[in-house]
Structure formats: structure tokens, C-alpha cells
Amino acid sequence: MKSFPRFFTKQLLLFAALAFFIVVVDLVLYVGIAMHESDVNFSEPSVVVKTVSEALVAEDGGESYAFGGDAAQLLDEKDAWALLIGPDGNLLWKYKAPDEAVKDYSLNDVALFSHYGYLEDRPSFIWSRDDGLLVVGFPASSYSMYSTMGFPREAIGRVPLYVLLVLSADLLIFFVAYLISKRRTVKSIAPLTDALDDLSSGQAVKVNLGGDLKEVGERINEASEIIRKKDSARDSWIRGISHDIRTPLSMITGYADGIAGDAEVPKRVRDDAAIIRAQGMKIKDLVLDLNAASQLEYDMQPLNVEEVRVAGLLREIIVEYLNGGLSEKYTLGLSIDDTAQDLVLVGDRRLLKRAVQNLVQNAMVHNPAGCAIEVGLHAKRDGSAEYCSITVSDTGQGMSVNDLIMLQSRILQSASSSPKQDEAEPHGLGLVLVEKIVRAHGGIMQLAGDQGAGLVAKLYLPMRHG
Template identity: 35%
Template structure:
């Protein structure tokens, strides 16, 4: 729409400039040509000169040599009419036969303005007498009624402006009619191209001046839609595949986990074997978490995890995660402390409670997984001016500077597109990031104050737009 408008504006500008230019050019041309005409129209001048060159002598009138030249140069003839009588008292030698030799006042008045026998004539006074010079018939065209209304002449400048205005209007009309047809066919194409990057299904009617372009746009749109469908299909297939695998692995894993758990508590087994069973159980829990994480991560990645936003109290979410851990009885090896200000009771955002809970418990899982020798986990919720933040921090072995940098900046292997890479960190943190991003929040990884690993999840207070 905008570009069409710009196009029209530019065309009109060009048009206005060219009309003004043409007008100026014509004025100049007119001046040049009429100037030549004026200098040529020395008919009257020649008559004046002739009057000077004609001398009255005792033997009659005598035309000097230069006077003769004036006449021959122009192939003109001349007569001298006497004042009062109207008789021709002198004539040039080449006077045509059909020129009368006597003139009435009316005839003189006529020939002054016009012609004698179709010869264009001009006059000049010679004392009280009158010289008439006749030129060849095709030499001059004479304006017989050389008077204009005074008003007309007085308003010439305005007239020019009106002319200019009317001309402009007509030109603009012509332009508009011719261009609106083009615009009509260009506009849908411009709109179509504008909509292409928005991923809409674009269809432009394939008719008119630019039907080729229109059909090309339609083909491009079709191709884009097709590619997007393919991509979605592939993503869906990938997510479905992951979900299928994670489903199928659950039943066998139940058995591993179940029996290992049972053996762990079987007092008939030796201490050593019970420890082995405990390891099997722990590892199968890891596998279970991995399977769950893989499934959720792929769903979040391909936007197949529905998010159900509702008012969620972040304090309640974090508190529940901490209590769930305590209720599992991990306390002895992984003591957890809750360090939230007592009067901070409601930090409500719009969000998906289950997913947020998952994010926080993933962080706690992360601390436990990376610190097999135990660590102290601290969970807290704080309120800043703009954000609510959940901190999960441990005092375990922590991460090196390079590892921290990698966690912050390198994409996860699930999302990297340059071939198979070494997994840089577990799916747990990826999911945390995905969940927080889905809630328009921010994740910040850092070294813990007591040497371990620290993660901060911040959510904007104003989430309802």
C-alpha cells in the first residue's frame, strides 16, 4: 500500500515538473521565433526608409539608389498618393497594371489595414502625402482588425495562469486515467508480496496487465506454504517419534526400577548387593527423567506442548518443589533450605503451573545429578521492582568458567543444526530455558555464592498485555 502511494507521488512529481518545463520551453521557442519575425517584418520600416529616400525635384519625384535597392530587395512596388486629390503622383517602375492610380479616403483606410489587389500593403507619410509600398502576395499576412479589448490585454498574466492551471488539470486527468489502470493491477501484487513474509497464504487474481507477476507470486506462496507444511510435518514426526520411543521405554523401565527398588530393601540380600540394586534404581530414575525430559523438550521445541496460562503464585510453586523433595527423603545427602522473606507470600504471574514446577524441580535435579557426593541446595523467591525471581543455588562442585560460558551461549545439541555434536549439558537446563522463554522470562546462570552453581529465573511482573 505504502509503496503504491509512493509510486503515485513520484509520478505526479515528475509530471508536474515536465509540464512546467514544457511550458517554459514553449515560451522560449515562441520568443525566439517571433523575434525573428519582428526583425523581418521590416515592411513598415522599409516604407519609412523609402519616404526618406524619395526626393521631390523640379522634374518630379526621384528615388535614390538605396531607395531603389529597398524595393528590388523585397520585390516590392510603391506609389505616392497626393494629399487632398487622392491621385498617384509617383509610382515605382515595377507597378503592376491592376493597381489603381486614384484612391478615395475609404480605399486608403482599407489598404492601410490590408491589401490592394491582394498585395499586402504598408504606408508611410511623406510630408502630407502618403507612400504605399506593396509587397509580393505571399510575403505578409495582415491582421485586418488590430484591436483587442482593453480588459483582455490587462488580464494577460491571469490568463496565462488559468491556461497553465487548466492544462495541468487536463494532463493530470489524462495521467490519472491511464495510471489508475496500472495501479489497479499493481496493487494486489504489491499487497501479495507484502504478505508473503508473514507466512500467510497469498492468492493474487491472475488477470490484467501483470498477470505473469501475479501467477509467479501465487506459485511462490504455494511453494512457501508447502515447505512450511513439510517442515511442520517433519517436526511433528520427530516429536511423535520421540514421544513414541519414550512411551515404549516406560514399561520395561518400570520393571527395572521396580525390582531394583524391591531388591534394595530386601534384607535377605547382602549389603553389597543391596547397594548394587540401589545404583540400578538410581540409574533407572535417571533414565526415566531423561525420557521425560526428552519428550517434553521436543514438544516445547516444536510447539506441541500446550501451555495453559492462569494466575500462578511463584512462591507456592517453589515451595511445593522444595516440599516434594523433602517428602522424597533426599534431605540427608542433599539438605535443602528455603530462604524466602516471610512476608513475601504472593508473587503472581500468568503462567502454566505444571511447567513452572517442572522448571524449578529440574534445577534441583540438576544440582543433585551433578553433585553425587551431596550438596546443600538453597531455594528462594525474591521480588524486584519489575520482576519476580526464583533462585536455585547449590554449594557443590560448580562449573568451570568455560562450562558456564558454554551453558550460556552454545545452543543445545537438540537445537543445533550443524550435525551431531557432543551434548553440552543435560536436557534439564534446556527445558528450564524453554519453559522460562515460553513465559517471556529470563534465565541467568552463574557461579554460586558458596562455590556451586546458581540459576535465577526471572519473570516480568506485568504479564497481561
């Protein structure tokens, strides 16, 4: 698949182009700053020296000099001073020069301050004239001299500001590029991530993409179609098995029931027939649970929503068990809070009944020696949310904390994926179906218990008053 490499190659090329663009911007900023500083500060000494030189005029054959006007005012503004040194090093003229600078200079002195740019520890600039060497000195804090170059200390002080300006420009470019890149990438990738989320939750997807990711979208569509066909085949197989088992199973349980109720048949045979009938009913329940769990898992069984009076539903379940020949090993009770007598749950009555029956049956199956089973109904409120709590507890053998954690983990895994045959465990399919039914109604199931202290299953379902 070549579309992914092309997509990321384009991203890398865009990054390289961005880096090149930033280099160009930095270069432009550097040149602009340098030209600005050159115009404002670096050229200023040359302008001052040239202006002073032009204003300094020799008179009387070089015996005296005329100076003043704008040039003198300019020196005063800069707090600068000036000297004119003759070819022999003698001082020809001065203007407000410090006392230590008013002297004759040797060739070595001229060479030193010409090279280092300092005269008596003051930054100095030189201008060559026919009658000698003009020296203009500035305050010690105005320039930092390097050889014959002078760097304005004010400009040097602004270097951190310029660095911050360049970095800010780079960060701004990066941020704008990030926003644009994020928008482009999200626009390209979002349909894929949404499709994968839907696919992981078992929904069919159809992705329509163009450009470099078109091939990826087509592959996802192919995978979705394959999964859909497999799910359809699985559902058809489960429904077919359920249908094929129902008729012979009904015959087996019917004949077994007839034999168990025939007084002319020996007691041992009647007992065996009763066992066959009981096991046949378990198989029937397992097939019904498997079919219902599969349909709920793939959202193929729509909820038959109606108003369900929860207290009445629980009484109906208890009566059916008591009238159906409940074994003497088990006692079955019902407790309903006074505040829960009129609770109305909006949901599928048949599935909710199945969920409670599975919990009661689960308590019987895993406590063959007998136990007391209690079904309870309570009204709960959490802020503005109101829900009912259906509790099925037993006094049986219970489970250890580790086994209970493993059971809850298996139930959650089975609720989000298809359970494998080699992963069958106690409390398996029946509780998985209960969790699926509760989740389909917007509720949750919780399990609690301890070794030798029985098991408690709580169903929390949103509801309203009738």
C-alpha cells in the same frame, strides 16, 4: 521453476517502460520550454527590427525619413537604438544611436558586425531594405550573440531553473513509480515472506497466490506439509518411546527398590540395586523431559493455566526433596523475600514445578562431590511491569566464562530448533526444557557463574499479587 524469472522480467520491463516514459516527458518539457522562450524572447528582436523597418518611411526621394509613433516607443521601451546604412556604407538615418556608432561604414565593417552580431560592443540585429541595411542595437546586457544568433541573457539565467524543473519532474515520476511498484511488489511478496516467517517458527502455512508467483506459493505449501508430517512423525515416535519405556522402567526401578530395601540381601547387592534404581529414575526424568520439550517446541502441549502461589510451590518442592532421602552431600535451602510471600503467578503449575526441579537436579548432577543449593524467590518491578525472580544457586564447581557463553548459546539454539544427538553436552536437555517452559510463560532465563564459584540460574516470570 519459471514463475520467478517471469516475475522479475516483468519488473525489468516496467523499469524500461518507466525510463522511456521519462525520456518522453523530458522531451516534451524541453520542446515546451524552447517554444515558450522563443515566443517570449528569441522572436522579440526580429519583431522589433521588422516593426522599425515598417515604420521607417523615406521622403523626398530618400533625402529624409519619417519615423515615430509606436515604433519609436517600442525602441524606447527596449532602450534600443537604430541606424540605416546605405548601399555604399554611408549613414542615411539614425535614432538615438551612440556617438561611436554614428559614422559611415566600409564593406568590411558591415561584414564583421553582420557575422558576429555586435556593433560597437552592442548586440545588433539586421534587417535588409531596398534602400539599405537597417541595424537595431540593444543594451550590452540584453543578449549574448553567437554568430548571427542572439540569446537573451535573461533566458540564459533561467537555464538552471529549467534544469531543476526537469529534474524535479523526473524525481516526481520516479517517486510515484516507486510507490506504485512498492505497493505491487509488497502485495505480491508479503504473503510469501509472512509464510516463510511462520514456517521458520514451526507453524503450518497455506499460501494462496495467483499470477507469476503461484508456483512459488505451491512449493511453500508443499514444504510446509512435509515439515508438518515430519514433526507429527517425530512427536508420535517420542510419545511411543516414552510409553514403551515407562512399563519396563517401572519394573526395573520397582525390583531394584525391593532389593535395596531387603535386609536379607548382602549390602553390596543392596548398594548396586540402589544405584540401578537411581539411574533408572534419571532415565525416567530424561524421557519425561524429552517428551515435554518436544511438545513445548511445537506448541502441541497447551498450558494448563491456573493461579499458582509461587512461595507455596517452592516450599512443596523443597519438602519433597528433603523427605525423598536427599543425600548428605547436599544441603538444600529456601529463602523468600517478605514482599514475595503472596506472589501469584498465572501459569501451568506442573510445568513450573518441573522447571525448578530440573534446576535443582542439574546442580546435583554436575556436582557429584556435593554442594549447597539455595532456592530463592524475589519480587521485581520494572516501571509498570511486575515479575517474580526464582533463583536456584549452588556452591559447586561452576563453569568458566567461555563455557557459560557456549552453554547459553546451545540453550538458545535448542530452544529455536531441534537438538541433534551429536550435540549433547553437559547441562543440556534439562536446561533446554527449563528455557522452553519459562518462554512459554512469557519469561526469560539467565545463567551466571564462574569456575569454582558455582552456578546461578534465574527465572524471570510476569506475575500479579494475590
